[in-house]
Amino acid sequence: MRFRTTVGLGGKTATGLPVPDDVIGALGSGKRPAVWIEDAKKPDTSSARVAKTVAALRAGERSR
Incomplete structure (x- = not known):
């Protein structure tokens, strides 16, 4: 938005x-x-955001 x-x-x-x-x-x-993964301009940034989000979900965090 x-x-x-x-x-x-x-x-x-x-x-x-x-x-x-x-x-x-x-x-x-x-x-x-919300932080949108697809808004990243560089593939490395997008990959890092995916990894961070997955790690947070595995740890039971619902939001940053």
């Missing part, structure tokens, strides 16, 4: 990034974006 937003500035530092409610809802209860 992609969306556009603006960074809220307070003085010299960024203070906020508004995220639409539908995007937050799509993130699920963990409030973390």
Whole structure:
């Protein structure tokens, strides 16, 4: 999912990034974006992501 937003500035530092409610809802209860293996640009990166995901599933982890 992609969306556009603006960074809220307070003085010299960024203070906020508004995220639409539908995007937050799509993130699920963990409030973390899904990492898609197929988005990797290099085959090595894709292979590493597959291996990491399989290892996490074998260890009983449901999410990162």
